[in-house]
Amino acid sequence: MNPEIFATKEKMGAAAAKVGAARLAQADSPSFIVATGASQFETLANLTRADLDWPSMTGFHLDEYIGLPISHPASFRKYLWERFVSQLPLPLAAFHFLDGEADIQAECKRVGGLISQTQIEVAFVGIGENGHLAFNDPPADFETKEPYIVVDLDDACRRQQSGEGWFPDFESVPKQAVSMSIQEILRAKTIICTVPDQRKAEAVKNSLTGPVTPDVPASILQTHPDCRFFLDEAAASLL
Numbered sequence: 001m002n003p004e005i006f007a008t009k010e011k012m013g014a015a016a017a018k019v020g021a022a023r024l025a026q027a028d029s030p031s032f033i034v035a036t037g038a039s040q041f042e043t044l045a046n047l048t049r050a051d052l053d054w055p056s057m058t059g060f061h062l063d064e065y066i067g068l069p070i071s072h073p074a075s076f077r078k079y080l081w082e083r084f085v086s087q088l089p090l091p092l093a094a095f096h097f098l099d100g101e102a103d104i105q106a107e108c109k110r111v112g113g114l115i116s117q118t119q120i121e122v123a124f125v126g127i128g129e130n131g132h133l134a135f136n137d138p139p140a141d142f143e144t145k146e147p148y149i150v151v152d153l154d155d156a157c158r159r160q161q162s163g164e165g166w167f168p169d170f171e172s173v174p175k176q177a178v179s180m181s182i183q184e185i186l187r188a189k190t191i192i193c194t195v196p197d198q199r200k201a202e203a204v205k206n207s208l209t210g211p212v213t214p215d216v217p218a219s220i221l222q223t224h225p226d227c228r229f230f231l232d233e234a235a236a237s238l239l
Contacts, residue, residue, distance in 0.1 A: 001208050001222060003229035005236045009196035013042020016230040020122045020192045021050035024057065027121040031058040033180065033188060034084060035134070036076040038164050039126035041083070043194045043230075047124070048087040057092050059085070060115050062125065063135040063179040064098040066150070074166035074173075075100075098178055104150055108178060112147035115184065123188035127195055127218040130156035131203040135179035140217035147184040151177055182220055191227040193218070198234040205238040 006012040024030040064076045077097050085095050096111050137154040158173040167173045207218035221227045
């Protein structure tokens with residue numbers, strides 16, 4: 001895999017959004033997945049400005065903490081509404097949020113049923129400091145076909161969330177989340193993986209150049225026929 005490397009995260013996000021938007025523009029019934037977190041700020045901001053037929057499109061939520069209210073600063077529902085859905089010039093046909101306060105098994109079944117009937121054109125994702133893909137922390141389940149699963153968050157993942165300022169301290173970070181599964185992410189026709197920052201350089205190196213292993217969940221992206229990595233120079237520094 002040959003990643004595209006940019007001098008700044010702003011240029012990285014603009015390029016990732018441009019490629020993803022072009023893929024969506026070519027699709028007959030475009031559906032997509034969007035991720036959250038600091039790594040996606042620039043990509044989503046640029047994507048909202050893309051000249052697309054938004055009312056024809058359907059979006060899906062990648063992951064969410066269990067038990068976290070939508071009013072919490074770290075809520076991914078709040079993030080996606082404020083930074084993406086509400087910023088679009090026209091409404092989407094639908095955007096399927098994950099409700100982390102609902103009955104989680106029922107919620108996995110509800111949104112999983114919707115996405116299983118949908119061909120995802122583009123998945124916009126990032127990877128974590130521990131190499132996670134969505135909230136599939138190592139060792140990730142590479143086998144399950146269930147679209148959404150309940151996962152335990154490891155300490156490295158929880159430290160990243162508190163370190164990025166989403167929570168006041170480590171103990172405040174939830175220990176479980178609902179996440180799109182690895183196999184469901186791989187069903188997307190195109191995967192746009194955007195990764196900035198030096199703190200993710202080791203995970204980027206392991207994901208792109210190491211063996212495909214559940215211990216580095218994002219390494220599975222090496223097996224996808226159309227996965228494109230967009231990195232800033234800091235994230236690419238160990239390649």
